[in-house]
Amino acid sequence: MKAAVWKKKKVLELEDVPEQEVGPEDVKIKVEYTSICGSDPHIVDGKLPVSYPPRIMGHEMSGTIVELGERANTKGFKVGDRVTGNPVRYCGVCDYCRNGLEHYCLKLAEYFPPGTMAESVVWHEQQVFKLPDSISFEEGCLTEPVSVCLRGIELSDIKEGSSVAILGLGGIGQILLQLAQLSGASQVMVADPVESKRKIALEMGADLALDPLVEDMWATTMKVTGNRGFDTVIEASGNTDSAKTAIDMVGKVGTMVYFAVYPMNLELPIKPFDLYSRELTVRGVFMSPYLFPRSIAILPKLKLRPLVSKIYPLDEVVEAFEEQKRGQNIKILIKCSEG
Numbered sequence: 001m002k003a004a005v006w007k008k009k010k011v012l013e014l015e016d017v018p019e020q021e022v023g024p025e026d027v028k029i030k031v032e033y034t035s036i037c038g039s040d041p042h043i044v045d046g047k048l049p050v051s052y053p054p055r056i057m058g059h060e061m062s063g064t065i066v067e068l069g070e071r072a073n074t075k076g077f078k079v080g081d082r083v084t085g086n087p088v089r090y091c092g093v094c095d096y097c098r099n100g101l102e103h104y105c106l107k108l109a110e111y112f113p114p115g116t117m118a119e120s121v122v123w124h125e126q127q128v129f130k131l132p133d134s135i136s137f138e139e140g141c142l143t144e145p146v147s148v149c150l151r152g153i154e155l156s157d158i159k160e161g162s163s164v165a166i167l168g169l170g171g172i173g174q175i176l177l178q179l180a181q182l183s184g185a186s187q188v189m190v191a192d193p194v195e196s197k198r199k200i201a202l203e204m205g206a207d208l209a210l211d212p213l214v215e216d217m218w219a220t221t222m223k224v225t226g227n228r229g230f231d232t233v234i235e236a237s238g239n240t241d242s243a244k245t246a247i248d249m250v251g252k253v254g255t256m257v258y259f260a261v262y263p264m265n266l267e268l269p270i271k272p273f274d275l276y277s278r279e280l281t282v283r284g285v286f287m288s289p290y291l292f293p294r295s296i297a298i299l300p301k302l303k304l305r306p307l308v309s310k311i312y313p314l315d316e317v318v319e320a321f322e323e324q325k326r327g328q329n330i331k332i333l334i335k336c337s338e339g
C-alpha cells in the first residue's frame, strides 16, 4: 500500500510499504482522510523528539473498517462502520492510566501505533470510535484536534460570561474559538496575521479579529476589556513573540494557556511578582486523556467543514506538507482512498 514515510530528518517520501497485520484485538481501517497536524512538519524537521524515523506519518484520521480481529468485539464494530480514532494506545494498567492521566501512560513508547497517512492502518480496538451518521469523513477526520481542544478548554477556566482571547487561528485556534463560545464565553477576541483565517473566525462568531503584526495587542486588550485584561488567554500560534506578550493580556486571577509546540529551548520572561500580585494561573496542554467519547459527541455542534482549506490526494502528500509550512491554510486534508 502507499504511505507517507518519514525517512530521516527533513525527508518525507511517498512509498510502497507492506500492509500491517491484524492482531486478535485489532481493527483494520481503510483510511478515507487524514489531516496534517500543526505538529507534523515539526516532527519531520526533527524539532519534536516524540518519535523517530522511519515511520508512517499522520495521526488525525477518518475511515471505514475493513477487517476485525477475533477478539475486537467490545464496542460492537462491524466491517463497513465509519470510524475515527485516537492515535495513541494506552496500557490501561499503569498508575497514570488508572488515575485519569492516560496521556502520561508508562507504555506510550512501547505501544506506538502506526501512522494514518496511508491507504490503511491497523489500530487496537481501544483506539477506534464510531462516527455519527451526520458527520462526514472530512469532518470526522478532525476528531483528534477537537479532543485536544476539549482538554485545552478543561484547563482554561472559561465560565459563562468569561472574556477570552485566542492567539493563532490554525485548526486548533478555530476549534477553540467555537468551544469557548459553547462553554459560555461572552467575548472572544482572536488574532492571526492571515486575513482569510480571521475572516473565517469572524464568520464563526468571534467578536473581534486582529492582525497581531499591525495592531497593538496590549492596547486593544485594555480597550476592549475596560482595562481589566482577559479572563483567559490561549496562545495557539506557537509564535515566540506571541508567547512572550500573551501573558500581559491576562487579567487579574486570569488563566494563561500555552497551547502550541514551542522551540524546546525557548524561555519566557515571567515575573513571579506578577503571578503573586495578579494571582495568575499559567498552564500548558499536552494531549487529550479520556476525551474521545466527548469529542465525538460534540462534533455535530461544531462547524468543521469551513476549516478545511485544501484537500490533496495521498500521491501529493509531499507537496501538501510544503503547503502546510507556508502557513496560509487552516486544515489541509489528505485523501487516502480512491473515489
Ligand SMILES: [Zn+2]
Binding pocket: 037, 038, 039, 059, 060, 144, 145
Ligand atoms: Zn494533531
Ligand SMILES: [Zn+2]
Binding pocket: 090, 091, 092, 093, 094, 095, 096, 097, 102, 104, 105, 106, 107
Ligand atoms: Zn498506562
